[in-house]
Amino acid sequence: MTFSSHHLRRMFLLMTAGMILFTACSEDDDPAAPVDQNPSAVIAVFSDPHYFDPTLGSSGSAFESYIAMDRKLIAESHALTEAAVSAILSTDANIVIVPGDLTKDGERSSHERFAAFCAQLEQAGKAVFVVPGNHDVRNPHAVRYEGNQALPVASVTEQEFAQIYAEYGYDEAIARDPASLSYVAEPVDGIWVLGMDACRYSENEGEGHAVTGGRLSAATEGWIKARLQEAQAQEKTVFGVMHHGLLEHFQGQKLNPISADYVVDDWARLSGEFADLGMHIVLTGHFHSNDVVEKRTSESFLFDIETGSLLTWPCPYRIMRLNSDRTLDITTAVIENIQYDTGGDAFQDYAYGYLESGMLGLSTYILTSQFGVDEQTAQMLAPVMTEAFVTHYRGDETMTAEAQGVITTLKQAGDANSLFMASALEALFSDPPPADNTLTINLESGMVK
Ligand SMILES: [Fe+2]
Ligand SMILES: [Fe+2]
Known part of the structure; x- marks a missing residue:
C-alpha cells in the first residue's frame, strides 16, 4: 500500500x-453525524454506441457491402441505444458517461438523434457526459445509403459537437480547454468528470478518412495537468474520461500495427504523470473490449476501465457505485433484448453469432492481406484469432485447448511471422489483473477486491 x-x-x-x-x-450530540x-454517486457507463440515424438508410447493396466489412451491429444501433437507455433508466445511476464514438461516422443527424436519447436520461434526473471519439467529428465518411450508392451527408465541426452536446458536458463545464473538446464538470459536489479529447479530427480532411489514433497536444496536456493540480488542491475525486486507452490493455498493444491506434500516443509517460497528479480512474472505449488494467507508480496508481461497444457482443454497460468509504464497486451488465427482428434468436446469441462470423471474415482478410499469410494457414489461424478477440471483448479472458495447440504450433514453426502471431494471440488471451467485469477498487489505497 x-x-x-x-x-x-x-x-x-x-x-x-x-x-x-x-x-x-457533548454526549448528547448526534453520534451518527x-x-x-x-462524495458518493452511481455512474452508468456505456461506450461506442456508434449510433446511425435509421433515416440515412439501412438496406440496399451499398449498406450491405459496408456492414459486410464491419463487426458492429450498425443496423441494430437504434434498437440497441433505445435498450441501453431504458436499462439505465431503471437503475439508480445519477451520472451517465459515454466515452466517445457516439455515432457511426459523425453524421450530423445521428448526433442529433443520439443527443435526444441523452435528453431522455437527463429528464429522469441523470446527468449525462460525453466526449468525442475518432468517428465523431469532421468525418469525411459521413454518408447515407441509397440502393447501390453511399452519398455524403453533413458531419459536424468541433463547435457543432459542443453545441449538440451542450447539455451533456460542454455548457455544464466549470472549465473548457480552448485547444480541444476537453472539459471539467462537477455533477456532484466533490466529483469531477474530466473529459479528455485526444482525437485528431483536424487531420481528417487531409487524410480523407477519420484518423483512428489519439494524441494529446502539448496545450491540452498542459490544460489537463493544471486541472488535476486544482483537483488535488480542492480534494476532488476525478473520473477521467477519454475515448482512447490511456494504458495498454494487453501487452504490446501499442507496438502491434493492428492495435497501436487504440492507445493514446506517449501513454506510458502520460499515464504515470496523470496518476501522480491524482487521477486514479479513467473511463475509456475505442477497442470495444471490457477490460480493466492498472498502473502503479512509486507515488500513486491508475486504473483504465475500458467498456466494450454497445454494438459489439456482449453489448455491455457498466454500473459503478462510488461509496462514501472511497470504494468503487464496478459491475457489468449486458443488453438482453432489443426491439429488432433477430430471426427468433435470443439477442445475446444473435449478437454473438454476428461477431463470430464477422471476425472470422475480418481475421482471414487481415491475415492474407496484411500479413501475407497463405490461404490454408489463414483457415487454421482465423478461428483462433476470432476466439482471441471474442474472449478479449468479453473480458476475464479464457483460452481453449485448441487455441493453446495452435499457439504452440506457431512457436514451434519458429519463423519471425509465426512467433509474432503467437505472441500477439497470447497477449489477447492473457488477462493481466484486475478482473474486468466485477471488481471493487479502493480509491484511497489502490487495493482491488
Ligand atoms: Fe468505436
Ligand atoms: Fe474509436
Whole structure:
C-alpha cells in the first residue's frame, strides 16, 4: 500500500476533523453525524454506441457491402441505444458517461438523434457526459445509403459537437480547454468528470478518412495537468474520461500495427504523470473490449476501465457505485433484448453469432492481406484469432485447448511471422489483473477486491 502526499494530507485533515468533533461534542450530540464528507454517486457507463440515424438508410447493396466489412451491429444501433437507455433508466445511476464514438461516422443527424436519447436520461434526473471519439467529428465518411450508392451527408465541426452536446458536458463545464473538446464538470459536489479529447479530427480532411489514433497536444496536456493540480488542491475525486486507452490493455498493444491506434500516443509517460497528479480512474472505449488494467507508480496508481461497444457482443454497460468509504464497486451488465427482428434468436446469441462470423471474415482478410499469410494457414489461424478477440471483448479472458495447440504450433514453426502471431494471440488471451467485469477498487489505497 502506498500513500501519496495527497493521501497523507487527507488523512491528517480527517484525523484533525475527528479530534475537533471529539473534543467539541457533548454526549448528547448526534453520534451518527457524518465525520467524513467523501462524495458518493452511481455512474452508468456505456461506450461506442456508434449510433446511425435509421433515416440515412439501412438496406440496399451499398449498406450491405459496408456492414459486410464491419463487426458492429450498425443496423441494430437504434434498437440497441433505445435498450441501453431504458436499462439505465431503471437503475439508480445519477451520472451517465459515454466515452466517445457516439455515432457511426459523425453524421450530423445521428448526433442529433443520439443527443435526444441523452435528453431522455437527463429528464429522469441523470446527468449525462460525453466526449468525442475518432468517428465523431469532421468525418469525411459521413454518408447515407441509397440502393447501390453511399452519398455524403453533413458531419459536424468541433463547435457543432459542443453545441449538440451542450447539455451533456460542454455548457455544464466549470472549465473548457480552448485547444480541444476537453472539459471539467462537477455533477456532484466533490466529483469531477474530466473529459479528455485526444482525437485528431483536424487531420481528417487531409487524410480523407477519420484518423483512428489519439494524441494529446502539448496545450491540452498542459490544460489537463493544471486541472488535476486544482483537483488535488480542492480534494476532488476525478473520473477521467477519454475515448482512447490511456494504458495498454494487453501487452504490446501499442507496438502491434493492428492495435497501436487504440492507445493514446506517449501513454506510458502520460499515464504515470496523470496518476501522480491524482487521477486514479479513467473511463475509456475505442477497442470495444471490457477490460480493466492498472498502473502503479512509486507515488500513486491508475486504473483504465475500458467498456466494450454497445454494438459489439456482449453489448455491455457498466454500473459503478462510488461509496462514501472511497470504494468503487464496478459491475457489468449486458443488453438482453432489443426491439429488432433477430430471426427468433435470443439477442445475446444473435449478437454473438454476428461477431463470430464477422471476425472470422475480418481475421482471414487481415491475415492474407496484411500479413501475407497463405490461404490454408489463414483457415487454421482465423478461428483462433476470432476466439482471441471474442474472449478479449468479453473480458476475464479464457483460452481453449485448441487455441493453446495452435499457439504452440506457431512457436514451434519458429519463423519471425509465426512467433509474432503467437505472441500477439497470447497477449489477447492473457488477462493481466484486475478482473474486468466485477471488481471493487479502493480509491484511497489502490487495493482491488
Ligand atoms: Fe468505436
Ligand atoms: Fe474509436
